[in-house]
Amino acid sequence: MKRILITGAAGFLGSHLCDRFLAEGHRVVGMDNLITGDLENIQHLFPKEEFEFHHHDVTKYVHVPGPLDYILHFASPASPIDYLEMPIQTLKVGSLGTHNLLGLARNKKSVFMIASTSEVYGDPLEHPQTEEYWGNVNPIGPRGVYDEAKRFQESMTMAYHRVHGIDTRIARIFNTYGPRMRVRDGRALPSFFTQAIRGKELTVFGDGSQTRSFCYVTDTIEAIYRLLMTEYHQPVNIGNPQEISVLDLAEMILQQVHNPEARIGFYPLPEDDPKVRKPDITKAKKMLQWEPEISLQEGLKKTHQYFLNKLVPL
Ligand code: NAD
Numbered sequence: 001m002k003r004i005l006i007t008g009a010a011g012f013l014g015s016h017l018c019d020r021f022l023a024e025g026h027r028v029v030g031m032d033n034l035i036t037g038d039l040e041n042i043q044h045l046f047p048k049e050e051f052e053f054h055h056h057d058v059t060k061y062v063h064v065p066g067p068l069d070y071i072l073h074f075a076s077p078a079s080p081i082d083y084l085e086m087p088i089q090t091l092k093v094g095s096l097g098t099h100n101l102l103g104l105a106r107n108k109k110s111v112f113m114i115a116s117t118s119e120v121y122g123d124p125l126e127h128p129q130t131e132e133y134w135g136n137v138n139p140i141g142p143r144g145v146y147d148e149a150k151r152f153q154e155s156m157t158m159a160y161h162r163v164h165g166i167d168t169r170i171a172r173i174f175n176t177y178g179p180r181m182r183v184r185d186g187r188a189l190p191s192f193f194t195q196a197i198r199g200k201e202l203t204v205f206g207d208g209s210q211t212r213s214f215c216y217v218t219d220t221i222e223a224i225y226r227l228l229m230t231e232y233h234q235p236v237n238i239g240n241p242q243e244i245s246v247l248d249l250a251e252m253i254l255q256q257v258h259n260p261e262a263r264i265g266f267y268p269l270p271e272d273d274p275k276v277r278k279p280d281i282t283k284a285k286k287m288l289q290w291e292p293e294i295s296l297q298e299g300l301k302k303t304h305q306y307f308l309n310k311l312v313p314l
Helices: 012-023 080-085 087-108 144-164 188-197 217-228 246-257 282-288 296-311
Strands: 003-007 027-032 051-055 070-073 111-117 168-173 201-205 211-213 235-238 243-245 263-267
Touching: 003 012, 003 087, 012 027, 012 217, 070 087, 070 217, 080 087, 080 144, 087 111, 087 144, 111 144, 111 217, 144 168, 168 217, 188 201, 188 246, 188 296, 201 246, 211 246, 217 235, 217 282, 235 282, 243 246, 246 263, 246 296
Parallel strands: 003 027, 003 070, 027 051, 070 111, 111 168, 168 235, 201 263
Antiparallel strands: 211 243
16 A cells, blocks of 8 residues: 655546545545635545545645655646636746655655646647657746746756656646536636536637647546556656547537537637647557547536536536
8 A cells, every 4th residue: 555645636637636546545645725626526535544635735845744655746726717817826836836845755755746738838839749849838928837837847857856866757738628627717628518508608719720639537547647657757748639629629519518509609819829739649658558548529428417517506
């Protein structure tokens, strides 16, 4: 039995990771300051003896008594509306938070993993994106706070690996969706579901020709788990290479929800919005013997049910 610290435990990915590690028979210490997370995501874990929760901001000194075999740093505002509203907290959790947790990993001799992102590629000039691509990020644009925090986080993690020999992992995660996403997190998929269920206009930015690649949450969690179990220190892309335009996604969700009052509306593109996004997952396939299993059609069906339940009481 291992003991694992998961930061961002009350969030979307963090809470699914807690479930997964507990299901594997390990002990989990969840840590979160709840700025975007929701205790409802981990409410079911509180009665378990193998689970403990620390309400704490990781940008402050982090102290966890007892051994830690793994530290997974998943805390960060993660959706555009969150990091645009909290630019300084976003930079701090990627920099100070990562530094604090690397110090803890050094002290406890833990394996250390970060949740990096496809946003390190910015508005990419190479398509699809391989791990060797260095990216095209505007450091002073409004989105730069998230992209640069994550780029710094990767640099700091590699520096601790090189200088202090910490056993590190870098997961470059592409758009993930599924149950426990927040209704109002500002990303296209939850917005479209909410708007479609409520019979409103689906807010497509620009002409909707920009592309994204969406990976269902159980596939992402499986890849994260497998990456942790390797001894590979370089970044690995985790995502679904099935690329779709934002307009096609809106149409698929309209079909899935089937609300005759809902329709599509076009709005101006936000600044620095990436035009294309698609992971090259050759490395993940080879290193992790992994590729996504849930198709977009199947994943949207499951996610529709989640949003229906979530929106009924409102
Ligand atoms: P989320 O907002 O649902 O979860 C993030 C959690 O971190 C929240 O519970 C929040 O309260 C917590 N948090 C933020 N700052 C904190 C701090 N200073 N101290 C302690 N807790 C703090 O987001 P998510 O979608 O679950 O993302 C989790 C991680 O994965 C993030 O690091 C994100 O950048 C990364 N990621 C997510 C995706 C995705 O598609 N969901 C894609 C790429 C990378």
